[in-house]
Amino acid sequence: MRVCSLSLRDFRSYTEIEVDFSAGLTAIVGPNGQGKTNLLEAVGFAAGLGSFRGAGDTALIRDGEPSAVIRCSGLGAGERDVLIEVELARTRPNRMKVNQQPVARRRDLIGVLSATAFSPxxxxxxxxxxxxxRRWMDDALAAVRPSWAALRSDLDRILRQRNTLLRQAQGRASGDVAVTLDVWDAKLAAVGDELRERRRDLLAAMEPEIRRHYRHISQDHDDADVVYVSSWDEGALADALAATRTEDLRRSTSTVGPHRDDVALKIGGLPARSHASQGEQRSLALALRLAVDGEVRARRGVAPVLLLDDVFSELDAGRAAALLETLPPGQRILTTASPVLPASVRPDELIRVGDGTVSSGP
Ligand SMILES: Nc1ncnc2c1ncn2[C@@H]1O[C@H](COP(=O)(O)OP(=O)(O)OP(=O)(O)O)[C@@H](O)[C@H]1O
Ligand SMILES: [Mg+2]
Known part of the structure; x- marks a missing residue:
């Protein structure tokens, strides 16, 4: 996979720009707040990641403008030319095209030009x-098999409907409500059982890689552990839903299901969230992203473009070098505000960003 060029109109801080990327390593450099991450974010959007900073679509439209356009050309699966065009608008649905053909949903972009984003x-x-x-896991499922993206959207839709019904019931399951609730429970149980199984399988497949990457980046003897924590016991979700129906009616919400699950992360046997240092947490987050990237490579036979936003700024020199060493091959685009890149980083192309403009050179 490769991103060749990107053109933007009214995207974030940019009025109108066009940039080309090297097939090897491109470094986007410039002072804080000049639009380095914005460039990477646009590439990520074209690759179907949405905003990897978690921003809503309207935040991506240049302030005061009605719409934004991203055009991204590159090489997709089998080195075929692809052109992805996205128009984000404030007052109407987004429009997206792949090779001039309209696509209906953002998830239709997943896998056309795969990218893996690493962000602060x-x-x-x-x-x-x-x-x-949960979003990390579901994004991972969609990245390794784009059709699995439907599991999350189905779950969201079913939960919305079931929760609306629970609110309308006002705590009591009268005849009609009970019948309709049975229907939603059956749908929730089907998608819930499948989603949990897929997440668990993927997590189990990635665990050795998460541990390996963590050890490598952290240059540490502590092990990372990942454990899926489910909101219901080993049985079918249908049984759990039946058991919690009274509680769900009382609270007007769905208290069990994959939307209440989690992944417990540990380093050296201690909960990473509360016990690990900032550098250890950062190394583990990198390992989680790298493991998904590795799964995509292994299962889909493609090499996602690596988007590295500011990843070296909080790693010490040893960890930065270890990260670079452990990165899989392929195109890499990184941003940094630091005037000096780590010695191990030798870009093929430099894009300088400042005052809403970009200039490139070797
Ligand atoms: N929708 C928008 N409209 C106009 N300007 C925007 C919009 N969204 C973000 N910006 C501007 O973009 C700039 C931030 O760009 P970006 O996050 O890419 O900076 P950066 O170069 O990555 O900085 P840093 O080195 O601090 O990470 C800010 O000045 C912000 O005001
Ligand atoms: Mg930035």
Missing amino acids: EDLELVKGEPALR
Whole structure:
């Protein structure tokens, strides 16, 4: 996979720009707040990641403008030319095209031009709320098999409907409500059992790689552990839903299901969220991203473009070099505000960003 060029109109801080990327390592450099991450974010969006900073779509539209356009050309699976075009608008649905053909949903972009993004916000995977780790797992499922992206959207839709019904029931399951609830429970149980199984299988497949990457980056003898924590016991979700129906009606919400699950992360046997140092947490977050990237390579036979946003700034020199060494081959685009790159980083192309403009050179 390769991103060749990117053109933007009214995206974030940019009015209109066009940039080309090297097939090897491109470094985007410049002072803080000049639009380095914005460039990487646009590439990530074209690759189907949404905003890897977790921003909503309207935040990506240049302030005061009605819409933004991303055009990204590159080489997709089998080295075939691909052109991805996205128009984000404030007051109407986004429009997306792959090779001039309209696609309906953002998830239709997943896998056309695969990218793996590493961002400072990834620290939250380790430190933050369970929802972020669920998103990580579901993004991973979609990345290794794009059709699995439907599991999450189905789950979200079913939960919305079931929760609406629970609110309308006002604590009591009268005849009609009970019948409709049975229908939603059956749907939730089907998608829930499948999603948990897929997440567990993927996590089990990635665990050795997470441990290996963590050890390598941290140059440490502590082991990282990842354990799937489910909100219901080993049985089928249908049984758990039946058992919690009274509670769900009382609280007007769905208290069990894959939307309440989590991944417990440990370093050296201690919970990483509360016990690990910032550098250890950062190393573990990198290991989580690298493991997904490795799974995509192994299962889909493609090499995602690596987008590295500011990843070296908080690693000491040893960890930075270890990270570079452990990165899989392929195209890499990194950003840094630091005037000096680590000695081990030798870019093929340098893009300088400042005052809303970009200039490139070797
Ligand atoms: N929707 C928007 N409209 C206009 N400007 C925006 C929008 N979103 C972000 N910006 C501007 O973009 C700039 C931030 O860009 P970006 O995050 O890419 O900076 P950066 O070069 O990565 O900086 P750092 O080195 O601090 O990470 C800010 O000045 C911000 O005000
Ligand atoms: Mg930045």
